Amino acid sequence: xxxAINKSKINLSIPEIVKDGVNLIYNKDKAFNAFNDFFTxxxSKINLSIxxxxxxxxxxxxxxxxxxLLDLGNIGPIHVNDVIKALPNKSxxxxxxxxxxxxxxxxxxxxxxxxxxxxLSFDQGIxxxxxxxxxTVPVFKSGNKRFCDNYRPISLVPxxxxxxxxxxxxxxxxxxxxxxxxxxxxxxxxxxKQTEHNLIHLLNFVxxxxxxxxxxxxxxxxxxxxxxxxxxxxxxxxLHYLGLRGTTLNWFKSYxxx
Numbered sequence: 081x082x083x084a085i086n087k088s089k090i091n092l093s094i095p096e097i098v099k100d101g102v103n104l105i106y107n108k109d110k111a112f113n114a115f116n117d118f119f120t121x122x123x124s125k126i127n128l129s130i131x132x133x134x135x136x137x138x139x140x141x142x143x144x145x146x147x148x149l150l151d152l153g154n155i156g157p158i159h160v161n162d163v164i165k166a167l168p169n170k171s172x173x174x175x176x177x178x179x180x181x182x183x184x185x186x187x188x189x190x191x192x193x194x195x196x197x198x199x200l201s202f203d204q205g206i207x208x209x210x211x212x213x214x215x216t217v218p219v220f221k222s223g224n225k226r227f228c229d230n231y232r233p234i235s236l237v238p239x240x241x242x243x244x245x246x247x248x249x250x251x252x253x254x255x256x257x258x259x260x261x262x263x264x265x266x267x268x269x270x271x272x273k274q275t276e277h278n279l280i281h282l283l284n285f286v287x288x289x290x291x292x293x294x295x296x297x298x299x300x301x302x303x304x305x306x307x308x309x310x311x312x313x314x315x316x317x318x319l320h321y322l323g324l325r326g327t328t329l330n331w332f333k334s335y336x337x338x
Contacts, residue, residue: 098226115218118228123308137314147323150255152202152331155247157191160198163246164191175215178239198244205330211241212338248331252324261322312336 099114164187170180183190201208218231237245253271256262262270267278282298289296303309315336319329 119233147259149323154199157195160195161187161191174238205327207335211238
């Protein structure tokens with residue numbers, strides 16, 4: 081394929097990794113441990129470098145909204161089958177050798193037992209431990225290939241976990257959307273909204289300012305490892321604020337632990 085489109089082959093090999101000033105050349109075990117230590121420890125390392133503040137995040141929240149509580153409730157096999165069919169037809173395998181392509185081929189057969197398992201998970205507020213083990217692949221971003229900091233960890237989560245996560249995501253989004261809990265200019269990860277819409281909104285804002293002979297200034301923040309550094313205690317309090325309580329909140333706590 082590379083020859084057909086006149087592109088050279090991409091070299092996916094990692095020549096060597098540097099850890100604590102030592103070159104780990106052709107030692108897969110040590111290189112594996114280096115990546116593992118880096119990816120699992122980066123959150124604590126970055127958080128220690130952040131200056132503490134006396135400001136509480138709750139000071140920025142409005143009065144607690146009169147929001148109905150989210151109940152993850154029950155899900156039927158038809159809904160499970162529909163969610164599976166809507167997932168991408170990927171052949172990449174998880175740790176158990178299961179792919180979405182395989183699951184989609186047998187979805188009508190396994191929809192009933194999966195619905196039963198997922199309902200038990202929702203009822204008990206527990207995310208199955210067996211669905212927490214993933215295969216993580218370091219993907220090079222830019223810079224020097226010898227340093228772990230220049231790689232992005234891509235996790236191949238269990239295929240069955242993807243189905244349960246998707247079902248929960250649909251329930252959560254419907255709750256946030258129905259109760260108008262999302263900021264109107266939040267464009268990422270929303271149906272019928274793209275990040276391009278954010279650029280259009282910004283362009284209109286700046287254009288109107290210039291036309292009205294005003295000065296326009298912008299502050300842009302690029303937060304390193306933002307997703308990894310989200311404090312779970314603050315996240316849980318915000319979820320509670322948005323109507324996720326009791327067993328539902330316990331489910332999310334279970335999902336994010338271990």
